[in-house]
Amino acid sequence: xxxLYEDNHIIAxxxxxxxxxxxxxxxxxxxxxxxxxxxxEKYNKPGEVFCGVTHRLDRPVSGVVLFAxxxxxxxxxxxxxxxxxxxxxxxxxxxxxxxxxxxxxxxxLLRNEKQNKSAAHDKMVPNAKEAxxxxxxxxxxxxxxxxxxxxxTGRHHQIRCQLAKMGCPIKGDLKYGFAxxxxxxxxxxxxxxxxxxxxxxxxxIQITAPVPxxxxxxxxxxxxx
Numbered sequence: 001x002x003x004l005y006e007d008n009h010i011i012a013x014x015x016x017x018x019x020x021x022x023x024x025x026x027x028x029x030x031x032x033x034x035x036x037x038x039x040x041e042k043y044n045k046p047g048e049v050f051c052g053v054t055h056r057l058d059r060p061v062s063g064v065v066l067f068a069x070x071x072x073x074x075x076x077x078x079x080x081x082x083x084x085x086x087x088x089x090x091x092x093x094x095x096x097x098x099x100x101x102x103x104x105x106x107x108x109l110l111r112n113e114k115q116n117k118s119a120a121h122d123k124m125v126p127n128a129k130e131a132x133x134x135x136x137x138x139x140x141x142x143x144x145x146x147x148x149x150x151x152x153t154g155r156h157h158q159i160r161c162q163l164a165k166m167g168c169p170i171k172g173d174l175k176y177g178f179a180x181x182x183x184x185x186x187x188x189x190x191x192x193x194x195x196x197x198x199x200x201x202x203x204x205i206q207i208t209a210p211v212p213x214x215x216x217x218x219x220x221x222x223x224x225x
Contacts, residue, residue, distance in 0.1 A: 001034050004064060005207045009073035009200045011035060011051075014209040015065045017186025021056045035067055055081050058157065060172070063090070063191025064209035068199075076199035081154070087195040090149040090159055091211070092135075093188035093221060094168040095178070097145050102136040105162045109155045117175060118157045120165035131155045133162055139224035144171065146221045148192075159189060171217075184214060 002014040013031060015021065023030045036049040052074030054066050066086075068074035080086050107120035108128035121128055132152040139146040147168070149159055157176070163169060164176035170189050172182030182188065195206045211218035 001031070001038065003038075004209060005205070006069075007198075007201075009068065009070050010066060010077070010198070010205075011039075011069055012064055012066045012194070012207045015057055015062055015191075016212065017060050017062045017182075017184055020059050021065055022053050031065065032067065039069070052077075054078060055086075055154075057191055058160075058189075060186040061189045061191065062186060062209070062212050063189075064194050064207050065191070066194060066207075073199045077196075080196060080199065084152070085196060087193075088151050088191065089193040089195075090151065091138075091190045091192045091221075092147045092149060092159060092163060093171045093217060094145050094147060094163060095143065095171060096168045097140070098135070098137060098147070098166060098168050102134070104132065104134045105166060106130070106132045107162055107165060109158060109161060111156045118155065118161045120161050129153075129155055131158050131162060133159060135163075139221050141217070141220060141224075144217060144221070146225070160187070182215070184212070186212070188215075188218070190218070 004014050005012040020030045032051050032053050035051045040049045052068035054068055054077040057065055068077055108124050109118045109120055109131045110125055110128040111118045134150045135147045138148045160170055160173055160176045169177040170187050172187040174181055190211055193208045198205050211222045
């Protein structure tokens with residue numbers, strides 16, 4: 001576990017594509033529990049340690065995840081995420097060059113619980129939710145393209161689904177149409193940066209997550225930006 005930022009109220013870590021944020025049916029230890037153990041040991045805390053989950057990343061996605069160390073911070077951060085007061089920037093590596101170097105995608109996303117997948121529609125369909133993001137092409141190699149994405153809404157598999165709908169499935173994302181999986185089992189989607197006003201101190205906080213070190217393509221792309 002790599003800690004990117006920590007103070008009395010919040011802690012941010014750089015999630016790898018194998019880690020889960022919250023417990024699921026796999027029974028694997030979630031980051032929330034790993035952080036509790038880390039805090040208990042670091043501060044020699046007796047009894048139960050508090051660690052509140054404020055948002056999630058899909059398991060195959062890497063990057064910055066924010067947790068609350070106090071209930072006060074958790075309540076305020078939950079409100080901030082709900083009100084879209086936390087600016088989240090993602091990086092995605094795709095094989096196909098987008099038709100436009102930058103743009104805004106608006107779709108209606110319908111989630112399929114059984115398949116754990118979402119479908120993007122151009123027009124409203126029953127039970128669908130509006131989804132919007134902006135993207136910009138910021139670097140490319142001979143065969144791959146790096147997109148920077150600003151999320152406007154937080155829907156299930158939103159970036160994965162909307163980029164696939166645009167004809168640019170994320171590298172390694174078999175679920176949304178990429179041909180091959182990545183060697184590490186993850187997908188080339190990385191939560192690069194979060195920016196927000198601290199829930200307690202009211203200072204501007206900016207946290208950047210280095211790209212996965214075990215993937216040469218990520219390293220190459222990062223140097224180009």
